[in-house]
Amino acid sequence: MTNYQEMLREMRESIDYKVEGAKLEFVTRVHDAMTAQGITQAELARRLGCSRAWVGQLLDTNANPTLGTMVKISEALGGSLDVKLRMPRKRQTSSDNVVPRPHSLAAKGAK
Numbered sequence: 001m002t003n004y005q006e007m008l009r010e011m012r013e014s015i016d017y018k019v020e021g022a023k024l025e026f027v028t029r030v031h032d033a034m035t036a037q038g039i040t041q042a043e044l045a046r047r048l049g050c051s052r053a054w055v056g057q058l059l060d061t062n063a064n065p066t067l068g069t070m071v072k073i074s075e076a077l078g079g080s081l082d083v084k085l086r087m088p089r090k091r092q093t094s095s096d097n098v099v100p101r102p103h104s105l106a107a108k109g110a111k
Contacts, residue, residue, distance in 0.1 A: 026070060027059055033077045047076040 011017050034044060041059070045052040057063055065073070067083070074081040
């Protein structure tokens with residue numbers, strides 16, 4: 001593996017990279033929803049009770065909205081916010097297919 005590939009792998013594993021990716025995904029989905037519904041920044045600002053400039057900053061810069069703000073924006077667009085914890089898939093082994101016997105049956109020697 002080259003130094004560039006190692007550096008890229010390390011960067012993708014960093015918390016900062018993952019945070020920026022999550023923020024970018026949210027802002028992209030907000031923009032897509034606004035476009036699909038024909039909602040302007042001014043209209044979204046009216047629905048949120050904030051300034052159009054703040055909405056513009058959210059969509060154009062390195063904003064860092066709170067979960068509460070993200071929920072409000074999602075609801076203002078008629079949607080909802082889902083936060084998911086993704087766990088790595090466990091490799092299945094042959095022992096994963098073994099069904100353990102209930103303790104009461106094992107104690108009686110049942111087969």
